Amino acid sequence: xxxxxxxxxxxxxxxxxxxxxxxxxxxxxxxxxxxxxxxxxxxxxxxxxxxxxxxxxxxxxxxxxxxxxxxxxxxxxxxxxxxxxxxxxxxxxxxxxxxxxxxxxxxxxxxxxxxxxxxxxxxxxxxxxxxxxxxxxxxxxxxxxxxxxxxxxxxxxxxxxxxxxxxxxxxxxxxxxxxxxxxxxxxxxxxxxxxxxxxxxxxxxxxxxxxxxxxxxxxxxxxxxxxxxxxxxxxxxxxxxxxxxxxxxxxxxxxxxxxxxxxxxxxxxxxx
Amino acid sequence: xxxxxxxxxxxxxxxxxxxxxxxxxxxxxxxxxxxxxxxxxxxxxxxxxxxxxxxxxxxxxxxxxxxxxxxxxxxxxxxxxxxxxxxxxxxxxxxxxxxxxxxxxxxxxxxxxxxxxxxxxxxxxxxxxxxxxxxxxxxxxxxxxxxxxxxxxxxxxxxxxxxxxxxxxxxxxxxxxxxxxxxxxxxxxxxxxxxxxxxxxxxxxxxxxxxxxxxxxxxxxxxxxxxxxxxxxxxxxxxxxxxxxxxxxxxxxxxxxxxxxxxxxxxxxxxxxxxx
Numbered sequence: 273x274x275x276x277x278x279x280x281x282x283x284x285x286x287x288x289x290x291x292x293x294x295x296x297x298x299x300x301x302x303x304x305x306x307x308x309x310x311x312x313x314x315x316x317x318x319x320x321x322x323x324x325x326x327x328x329x330x331x332x333x334x335x336x337x338x339x340x341x342x343x344x345x346x347x348x349x350x351x352x353x354x355x356x357x358x359x360x361x362x363x364x365x366x367x368x369x370x371x372x373x374x375x376x377x378x379x380x381x382x383x384x385x386x387x388x389x390x391x392x393x394x395x396x397x398x399x400x401x402x403x404x405x406x407x408x409x410x411x412x413x414x415x416x417x418x419x420x421x422x423x424x425x426x427x428x429x430x431x432x433x434x435x436x437x438x439x440x441x442x443x444x445x446x447x448x449x450x451x452x453x454x455x456x457x458x459x460x461x462x463x464x465x466x467x468x469x470x471x472x473x474x475x476x477x478x479x480x481x482x483x484x485x486x487x488x489x490x491x492x493x494x495x496x497x498x499x500x501x502x503x504x505x506x507x508x509x510x511x512x513x514x515x516x517x518x519x520x521x522x523x524x525x526x527x528x529x530x531x532x533x534x535x536x537x538x539x540x541x542x543x544x
Numbered sequence: 545x546x547x548x549x550x551x552x553x554x555x556x557x558x559x560x561x562x563x564x565x566x567x568x569x570x571x572x573x574x575x576x577x578x579x580x581x582x583x584x585x586x587x588x589x590x591x592x593x594x595x596x597x598x599x600x601x602x603x604x605x606x607x608x609x610x611x612x613x614x615x616x617x618x619x620x621x622x623x624x625x626x627x628x629x630x631x632x633x634x635x636x637x638x639x640x641x642x643x644x645x646x647x648x649x650x651x652x653x654x655x656x657x658x659x660x661x662x663x664x665x666x667x668x669x670x671x672x673x674x675x676x677x678x679x680x681x682x683x684x685x686x687x688x689x690x691x692x693x694x695x696x697x698x699x700x701x702x703x704x705x706x707x708x709x710x711x712x713x714x715x716x717x718x719x720x721x722x723x724x725x726x727x728x729x730x731x732x733x734x735x736x737x738x739x740x741x742x743x744x745x746x747x748x749x750x751x752x753x754x755x756x757x758x759x760x761x762x763x764x765x766x767x768x769x770x771x772x773x774x775x776x777x778x779x780x781x782x783x784x785x786x787x788x789x790x791x792x793x794x795x796x797x798x799x800x801x802x803x804x805x806x807x808x809x810x811x812x813x814x815x816x817x818x819x820x
Contacts, residue, residue, distance in 0.1 A: 276548075276551075279551075279552060279555060280555075283555045283556075283558075283559065286559045287559065287562065290559065290562060290563055290566065293566075293570070294566040294569040294570070295569070299571075300570060300571025300572075300575040301571075301575070303569075303570045303571055303575070304570060304571075304575055304578050304579060304582075307563065307570060307579055307582060308582055310559065310563065311559070311560075311563070311582055311583070311586040314556050314559040314560070314586060314590075315556070315586060315589055315590060315593075317552075317555070317556060318552055318553070318555075318556035318590050318593060318594075319593060319597075321548070321549070321552050322597065322793050323597075323601065323793065325796075326601075326612075330610070334610075335608075335609055335610055335611070336610070336611050336612070336613065337610060337611070337612045337613070338612075338613045339612055339613060339614050339615070340613070340614060340615045340616070341613075341615075341616060342615060342616060343615060343616050343617075344614075344615035344616070344617075344618065344802075344803050345803040345804075354803055354804070356803050356804045358804075363804040363807070364804075365803065365804045365805065375671065376667035376668040376670075376671050377671075379667065381664050384663075384664045384665075384666075384667050384668065385660060385663050385664040387667055388663035388664065388666045388667060389663065391666075392663075395685055395687045395747065395749060396687065396689065396745050396747045398687075398688075398689060399688075399689035400688065400689070400807065401686060401687070401688040401805055401806050401807065401808065401809060401811075401812060402686075402687055402688070402805075403684055403685070403686045403687075403801070403805050404684070404685045404686075404687070405682050405683065405684045405685075406682070406683045407680075407681075407682040407683075408674065408677065408679075408680055408681055408682075409680045410680055465678070467678070467680075469674065474805060475805070476804045476805045476806070476807050477807060478807055520802050520803060522627075522629050522631075522636035522638050522756045523629070523631045523634075523636055525636075525680040525756045526636070526680055526756065526758045528631065528632060528634065531634060531758055532634070
């Protein structure tokens with residue numbers, strides 16, 4: 273409704289400036305300037321339907337427009353919802369896992385048909401807007417890669433110690449072999465990316481207080497979970513804590529260490 | 545175009561019409577010509593913004609080199625076709641593609657066996673497409689239940705209009721093609737009404753794909769994103785979906801959907817009428 277008031281305001285302002293331009297006893301070049309102003313107001317009024325968020329900052333003639341300095345979201349204290357503030361209200365979004373792990377390769381033709389029908393039913397499960405997502409992301413090998421790196425570094429130290437102590441050749445050979453094995457493992461693990469596929473649903477609710485919004489979203493999520501469970505015969509669950517980040521942060525789709533290892537490997541190969 | 549859009553267009557064009565009527569009072573001679581040119585440009589811009597704002601606004605920001613920060617740590621590039629984030633020196637570029645199903649205008653004429661075949665093949669086609677794509681992406685289906693009575697009333701209204709056109713075409717001896725086309729439309733609307741009567745819930749869906757690419761520089765991330773978008777368009781072309789790159793305000797809206805989705809159907813409907 274506010275948008276329509278804004279349109280009316282621009283329309284009236286435009287008509288008033290136009291009337292002044294046409295009727296006031298002023299030189300013609302000023303009339304033309306006023307006409308241009310009236311038409312500019314008219315264009316702004318028309319564009320205000322979708323672009324009000326851009327018009328105000330653009331009129332300041334800045335190259336970089338900051339629409340918001342705030343974080344895009346924050347996690348609720350219960351760690352099971354993402355919260356955003358919009359005006360005076362909070363919007364809470366919860367994520368529900370859909371643990372369906374079936375492949376068409378192990379289905380008969382009838383099962384494939386039934387599965388497609390289940391998916392169709394799933395999409396129409398709720399009256400409220402629900403988003404169903406299937407996500408493919410790079411598997412997080414960060415901790416594994418880090419453990420390997422730490423072990424390699426410890427083994428290198430061990431090897432240096434053995435050389436200093438003039439340890440037996442067989443002992444030195446054993447550590448050398450272990451180091452080669454660990455380096456090979458790091459090489460092979462970072463040579464290609466492994467992918468993981470997950471499906472989930474997300475649903476939002478508003479409230480004037482954080483807990484109201486979260487409560488309402490959880491209520492909607494419970495209804496959604498019941499629908500998913502009856503459609504697929506699985507046990508969906510609310511996603512909590514850091515696992516939520518996997519669905520909203522771009523860097524969680526391609527984990528940092530996995531990627532840097534991949535990039536350094538690529539550069540190494542190019543140099544060689 | 546929805547009612548709100550029509551209202552915006554009418555109000556804006558009225559100003560141009562009023563101004564056109566006032567042209568003689570702007571001074572005559574060269575001033576009349578200038579006023580005429582200004583009015584013509586305004587009209588062109590308004591009509592252009594109405595149908596192609598997703599081309600005009602990104603072209604403008606691209607030309608002026610304007611970038612945006614929709615929220616802390618995120619940047620929308622000047623072409624408005626990607627959202628960028630810098631994390632520990634790595635750039636993550638996210639782009640969006642529409643994936644709306646093509647409207648099956650003649651679907652109601654197809655045999656149920658044909659539909660069943662498509663459904664039975666769907667899981668396999670989907671898996672084949674997924675396996676061919678070696679980068680991260682998300683396939684979103686945003687759905688919302690609609691008011692059964694409202695949808696039924698709308699369908700009835702449309703059917704009555706088509707029936708009226710059909711009877712007029714038959715009375716005036718319209719050509720066979722037109723009559724067959726109108727009959728097809730009436731059958732289609734009737735079939736939709738029958739499905740609602742049988743208990744099927746009308747739903748509205750919005751489907752889109754989101755993909756993220758990474759690079760050591762902004763350009764590297766953007767180049768990788770372009771490659772991924774092209775690969776998605778090729779990989780999913782077998783799915784009978786309309787794959788259009790999303791730019792402009794719809795990109796901004798979809799970015800905000802990453803953190804919260806609309807709570808009513810009206811909020812979704814008003815936002816996506818341009819790019820599929």
